Amino acid sequence: MPLTPEQQAQIDAARARPNQTLRAVAPGLEARLYQATPVLDHGFVRVVDYMGDDAAIVQAARVSYGAGTRKARDDAGLIRYLMRHWHSTPFEMCEIKLHVKLPIFVARQWIRHRTANVNEYSARYSVMDREFYIPAPEHLAAQAATNRQGRGEALEGEEAAEVLRLLREDAARCYEDYERMLNQTIDGRVLDPARKGLARELARMNLTQNIYTQWYWKTDLHNLFHFLRLRADPHAQHEIRVYAEAICDIVRDWVPLAWAAFEEYRLHGAQFSRTGMACLRRMLAGERVTQENSGMSPGEWREFRAALDPEGRLP
Amino acid sequence: MPLTPEQQAQIDAARARPNQTLRAVAPGLEARLYQATPVLDHGFVRVVDYMGDDAAIVQAARVSYGAGTRKARDDAGLIRYLMRHWHSTPFEMCEIKLHVKLPIFVARQWIRHRTANVNEYSARYSVMDREFYIPAPEHLAAQAATNRQGRGEALEGEEAAEVLRLLREDAARCYEDYERMLNQTIDGRVLDPARKGLARELARMNLTQNIYTQWYWKTDLHNLFHFLRLRADPHAQHEIRVYAEAICDIVRDWVPLAWAAFEEYRLHGAQFSRTGMACLRRMLAGERVTQENSGMSPGEWREFRAALDPEGRLP
Amino acid sequence: MPLTPEQQAQIDAARARPNQTLRAVAPGLEARLYQATPVLDHGFVRVVDYMGDDAAIVQAARVSYGAGTRKARDDAGLIRYLMRHWHSTPFEMCEIKLHVKLPIFVARQWIRHRTANVNEYSARYSVMDREFYIPAPEHLAAQAATNRQGRGEALEGEEAAEVLRLLREDAARCYEDYERMLNQTIDGRVLDPARKGLARELARMNLTQNIYTQWYWKTDLHNLFHFLRLRADPHAQHEIRVYAEAICDIVRDWVPLAWAAFEEYRLHGAQFSRTGMACLRRMLAGERVTQENSGMSPGEWREFRAALDPEGRLP
Amino acid sequence: MPLTPEQQAQIDAARARPNQTLRAVAPGLEARLYQATPVLDHGFVRVVDYMGDDAAIVQAARVSYGAGTRKARDDAGLIRYLMRHWHSTPFEMCEIKLHVKLPIFVARQWIRHRTANVNEYSARYSVMDREFYIPAPEHLAAQAATNRQGRGEALEGEEAAEVLRLLREDAARCYEDYERMLNQTIDGRVLDPARKGLARELARMNLTQNIYTQWYWKTDLHNLFHFLRLRADPHAQHEIRVYAEAICDIVRDWVPLAWAAFEEYRLHGAQFSRTGMACLRRMLAGERVTQENSGMSPGEWREFRAALDPEGRLP
Incomplete structure (x- = not known):
């Protein structure tokens, strides 16, 4: 049970008090706000605040491009373009603040992402709770x-x-x-x-x-995508990946267009080296390329094949 | 006239559409949102989005200090404590996004503050407007x-x-x-x-x-205070100081408790060197200290006297 | 003539005084140290200081991987592995300080890279020289x-x-x-x-x-690679690309193994979206894929074809 | 014993091979290079590489101030001026790389300083040594x-x-x-x-x-001073303060002029709030100020008195 009854009551109270705002609102996040998604045996992730939505990304990009770009592309197309061409600054215009409860060995990996703001529970000041992963x-x-x-x-x-x-x-x-x-x-x-x-x-x-700590962790969408790309990856340690996956669901609800572009160009894309591109071109021209004539090491060749043919269908 | 009629119409339209949110709301900023404060002859500053309020600072600090600190201090006292002891991370939990129109020589100073997100109008992409400071x-x-x-x-x-x-x-x-x-x-x-x-x-x-450019500039409250401390200072160039002063008014409306602490401990505080402290102690003990016996250079002595006695009242 | 006779005399004097050091030394940079490479009509780039070499990258990686990795791979292989898998922290262990003379409109692009240290000539303090691009x-x-x-x-x-x-x-x-x-x-x-x-x-x-300014610009190798990837790219503006290209030559002399890996995996590699990968797999399976049945927009298809077949040889 | 005989042999070998360089050399650091300073029961700090010296700070400042400042001040005076007026960028031109062995609970505090580059021993990859604080x-x-x-x-x-x-x-x-x-x-x-x-x-x-880990930690002098100001402070936890103090000795040997300015203006200086300055002026004018009429809380008054009169000599 990640949340105490007292915490759940606070969440219910916070959710019972809607306010008026003139800011951009992301309905998908409003539905989630303050509520905890359980992760591991005692951990959780919950959104505590956010700023911006898909339209904020578009708006920032249109400031950069000026009158020239207005109406030239629809929002989804513009966001895809920005993601494809690594234009990161418009994604930095969105910000999210998460409350996370996580084991210390996971926190030690997580904190290596330096472009975020963190307030962690202080064991200098207070006594740690008795909860272990x-x-x-x-x-x-x-x-x-x-x-x-x-x-x-x-x-x-x-x-x-x-x-x-x-x-x-x-x-x-x-x-x-x-x-x-x-x-x-x-x-x-x-x-x-x-x-x-x-x-x-x-x-x-x-x-x-494996004792649990907790923190507020705030970052912008560009840096969050970078975090997710590394930590939602199959090579990431399972115990941090489940947090990253919970955050993926949050981002999908928050900025659906940006999330779709991130899936298309980052999560499910692939990249190849100069040597890999040369092999690809030979293969497309009908040549049979093997590790021996590829110019790659066995390990690199294995990665190349896995990217190209994850289900082992090619000859 | 910093805004075109088209821009003013967009602002009016944005302000006419309140939304419901479960997030923290800062009433002082809602009253300002999207509206432009004129600066210099054609420039402006306006708030385009924000996240957090005074309570968000307190909340982040209480996560750090845990149960131990609950109720021990009221919010204003806690925020003063954080500011006095340079506990910067709770202030990083608030974020603001400004739209600024400013001359390029001012933009060149401003951009030196690296801990911010920026989308600037691109003169590679679009034609610059004919407006000069x-x-x-x-x-x-x-x-x-x-x-x-x-x-x-x-x-x-x-x-x-x-x-x-x-x-x-x-x-x-x-x-x-x-x-x-x-x-x-x-x-x-x-x-x-x-x-x-x-x-x-x-x-x-x-x-x-002196041609005007414009950008979206987003930063957290801690880094914004650092910016204001340097740029709202009397030694800053007038043309950037007027922007900083306009932002000071915005921050006062946004997070009044944090602003009051910032004024008390940063804007209107003073700091002294080891030598300065030694002089101070001698003066308090009744000794007459002059530049000659102070151990300071003439320039440093002048700064010391100005900090201690800005109106020239002491003997 | 980018350098004054006085500046050239200072460079010659600095190069005439070798010191002893116990630090790692990069012979390729020692040969260049302080000397200016002309760029554009009055600009230059020169290395003023540096820290680390290829071995420093390897050493930092081996601290991370501990005894386990020792001798398992040679240095070049390890550096290629790090670059391929986006392990950026070992590259951050190398640092370089450049003195650059450049037009202001180029400086305005350059400064957008925030993860660097900069000291620029101050036109508040001193009179600008009469030199234009x-x-x-x-x-x-x-x-x-x-x-x-x-x-x-x-x-x-x-x-x-x-x-x-x-x-x-x-x-x-x-x-x-x-x-x-x-x-x-x-x-x-x-x-x-x-x-x-x-x-x-x-x-x-x-x-x-187009007036020239100058600055000291210091950054680590990971962030320098990121800068070069964006600014030595054919889509970068010519006037900044020539600076990036001059820096490429410097990096090649400084850390030849890291440079080779950067060329292989970044500069001359390619990346594909999820849709692009699906098309690739269909093409490798012998299917004829066109823009119409690719699932890509015309612009994206053009980029896909250009990456795959820059010389237009495929059917 | 913080170092194994194998490690000591590597250090001796590294110190036996001086190289020639045209870079600036800091004799005080050359004498220390690679050698470990013991900290706590099994930890150490040692300098693995560095870039720049006091003259590099001056040189960067003179680039900013241009011809105007040349010869106007000697180096020590200029460095004091920079420190006094919070001109941080020239100090960023010096860089140092440390190898640190430290307990994990200390590492968790240390890593909160985000403006540094880190490569830590990986317990995913290798087995931890059996050493505890x-x-x-x-x-x-x-x-x-x-x-x-x-x-x-x-x-x-x-x-x-x-x-x-x-x-x-x-x-x-x-x-x-x-x-x-x-x-x-x-x-x-x-x-x-x-x-x-x-x-x-x-x-x-x-x-x-309390198990020991180790890392390479690289930062610039400005950010190092910030770290030392917080961590060499009497309020810092003893177990991180001893590391900070060992680094203070290193910095003193590296950049003696900058160190002296740091001691003068940061480590042994003091700062006062607006209310504190008002009290100070009243005291200098001969008034008897007590907590009750000071406008400060009891805690703040205690801090004010401690800064002013650490040895309790004033009436």
């Missing part, structure tokens, strides 16, 4: 044999059971000892009056990295 | 004698008259020749069918730097 | 008929002659009036003691946008 | 009673002993279970052939946050 059995993946960074099949049987047990026990014990070192409970009752209690900024170091 | 007589300042970067008294008499004449004539002639090189008028009628017309991306180089 | 006749391009942002053929005959004359005359007159308004010459001699002279920060607005 | 007894601070974010006196006696025991045991047990889940040892020997071993990217979540 424990993978569902089907996501308890083995180390990939061929790829040092990847996952293999899910663990099974006794090995899986032991891993789950260790993760649960270690997280729980570390948290209990954290509380013991703090010498206080959440409601502030002191456990042992003879003790001073360790500073929170020190005690937190005893917590495992 | 010509200073009002009282702003036709002489070069300062003592400060290489500053302004002295206003020019007068024949010198002032000649400067105004030169500025007007050169801008006008360059613009006429720009049109002549383009071989077209604004409405697209070709002047001379025997000519091809120079590319717009080249012809624009013939324009003087 | 006047295009060579072969670059005096007409406005493209089909593309609002592009160039057509060069102007010819009387039209070309008149354009050159107007550009020269307007720049010269505006500069003379600038000097007249300042009431001083470069060496500080006052022309007319009865005049105060207009403040430099105001007088500069009278200058045309 | 355990505070020295004198840094085992109690939670402050008055300040939710601060530290009080050190814990003592049995409470201290138990905290140290818990920190050690929990870190050790979590690491052992991490290894057990991975089913491999550092040298790659598989422990139990019947097991697949959990993916590294998952197993890492079981580690406590």
Whole structure:
């Protein structure tokens, strides 16, 4: 249960008070505003605020292009053009603010995207809640044999059971000892009056990295697309990808035209190297190109074939 | 007249269509939205969109501080605390998008603030309008004698008259020749069918730097305060300062608590060096400190005295 | 002549004083250091400082990948891998500082790249030099008929002659009036003691946008590649492209392995949309695909064909 | 022991190979290059590369100010002027690259400074080393009673002993279970052939946050000063402050003039609000100002007195 009853009541209250505004409004986001989409076992993503819509992208582009472009293209066509030609500044005119609850090892990956504004729950200041990420059995993946960074099949049987047990026990014990070192409970009752209690900024170091933290994270649409391109990718770690996928749904509801262009030109597009383009041209001219005569390394050839023929239909 | 009748009609139309939203609303900005504040002779600033209000700053800070801080301080006190202690991330949670019309030499200063999103009218793509900044007589300042970067008294008499004449004539002639090189008028009628017309991306180089351009400029409140601190400062060039002052009025209406804290701790505060603090302590202990025994250079001493005693009341 | 004799003497002096260092050294850049590559009629680019080399990229990547990756790949292969998979942070570990002299209308495009450090010559503080960009006749391009942002053929005959004359005359007159308004010459001699002279920060607005300015511009290799990808592109304006091309030569001498990977995967690669990939697969399966049955707009189909078959060899 | 013998040998080898360069050289940093300064129990900071020196700051400033400023001020005076007036861009012209080994809870604070380039050791890719931060007894601070974010006196006696025991045991047990889940040892020997071993990217979540990670961290001098101002501050958490202090020593050796200006105007300066300035003027005029008649809150008054009179000498 990612949300407490108190939090749900706050959300309901916020949603019960519509205001009037002269700003652009995105109906698809209004329907979602404040509501939490569950992610992993205790996490969530929810939209807390936003600015702009598809029309704001178009409007910014038309400022740049001036009178010349007016009416020359419809909005969808203009947005597709901007995406195709990497004109990023009009997409920067839209902004979104998310409230995210996520495990610390995921937060450490996420924060590497520097072009965002962040306010994170401070474990110097407050006591962390007792919530840990424990993978569902089907996501308890083995180390990939061929790829040092990847996952293999899910663990099974006794090995899986032991891993789950260790993760649960270690997280729980570390948290209990954290509380013991703090010498206080959440409601502030002191456990042992003879003790001073360790500073929170020190005690937190005893917590495992699957404990949940939360933050407000605000970014513009261009940088959000960059984030999604990297983190909704099949090579991203599952535990951050599920957040990225939840955000994809949000963006689709927010700016449907921009989302469609992003899918067309980024998520489901492909790129090729100079050597790859040369191979492609030979193939189109009827030549049989193999890894040996491609000029590519085996790894690169494998990636090239996968991009060209993901379902293995070509000869 | 900074706005065309067509633009004013668009503004009126936009203001006639209120929408419902569940987002935070800043009433002071709603009253301003889309409307242009005139700046200089043909420029303006207007708010095109915004996100967040004073409560959004408080909300972000409370995420960071967690349950510990709840109710401990009221909103105004918390915002003052954040400003005083340079906690910048909560202020980054508010965002504003402005439409600005400004001379190119001002735009060149402005763009040096890198943490903003910009869409500028493109003179590669479209023809520039025939509008130039010509200073009002009282702003036709002489070069300062003592400060290489500053302004002295206003020019007068024949010198002032000649400067105004030169500025007007050169801008006008360059613009006429720009049109002549383009071989077209604004409405697209070709002047001379025997000519091809120079590319717009080249012809624009013939324009003087007081021609007006325009852009959408979007930034967060923390970075906007940084901009205002530098550009609403008395040492900033008058022609950018008037834009900064117009934006100050906007921010006051948008986030009145944050604005009050900004005035208190930034705009009207002062800072002192280690040497300055030592002098201050000696003065408070009753010692008579002069430039000679201050350990400061004459210039630094002058700045120190001006900060301490702007009206020259101290002995 | 972009450099004054005084500047050339400073360069020669700087090059005559080698120092010892324990840092990584890039021999190809040492050979170039401080020396100016002429660009356009009065501009230049020169390297003033740098940090890192190909080995620094590899070293940073190996910190990330830890012991696991050691010896698994040679340096060139690792750098190609990083470039192919958009691992940008190792390229950020190299830094370069350039001194550039360039026309103001080019500087205005260039500065839009925000992830760089800039110190520009200040026309508030100092008097601008009397140097303007006047295009060579072969670059005096007409406005493209089909593309609002592009160039057509060069102007010819009387039209070309008149354009050159107007550009020269307007720049010269505006500069003379600038000097007249300042009431001083470069060496500080006052022309007319009865005049105060207009403040430099105001007088500069009278200058045309082909006047040369100069700046120190410092950026990391990842962001430099991004700049080069956009500005060394055939669609970039000629006047900035020649600077980008001069920088390409510098990068090739600095980090030859990274440069080769950049050429392979960025400069001479291509990317396709989801629809483009579907068309490609149909073509490889032997189907005849035309614009009509491609699912693309005419413009997009034209771009698709140009990427696939730049020399028009395919049926 | 922060460095392995293998690492020390690499450092000695790197220091044994001086190269010639035409770049600016900072002798104080050359003497330090590659060598590790120990921080905390297993951490370190070392300079891996740098660009620029005090003269580079001056040079960049003189580009901005042009001929006007030449010789007008000596270098130290110019650098002091730049620092005093918040002219940040010349300081951005210097760059430094550090290799840092630090506990993860410190890394999480550090990474919040976004204007830097980072390559961190990847626990997705490689196995983490078995090294944890355990505070020295004198840094085992109690939670402050008055300040939710601060530290009080050190814990003592049995409470201290138990905290140290818990920190050690929990870190050790979590690491052992991490290894057990991975089913491999550092040298790659598989422990139990019947097991697949959990993916590294998952197993890492079981580690406590005092485990050491390492990264290359590169930033410019302006942003480094900002980092140091916040993190070398007495209010910063001890465990990051010791890193900041080690970096302060590095900066002092690198750019001694800039460092002196930073100490004078930032580290040991003070700033006052509008209300604080009003109080100051009243005090200088001989009035007795107390919290009650100051217009400040008790907390703000306490800060004001502490800035003015850190040693409690004034009446």
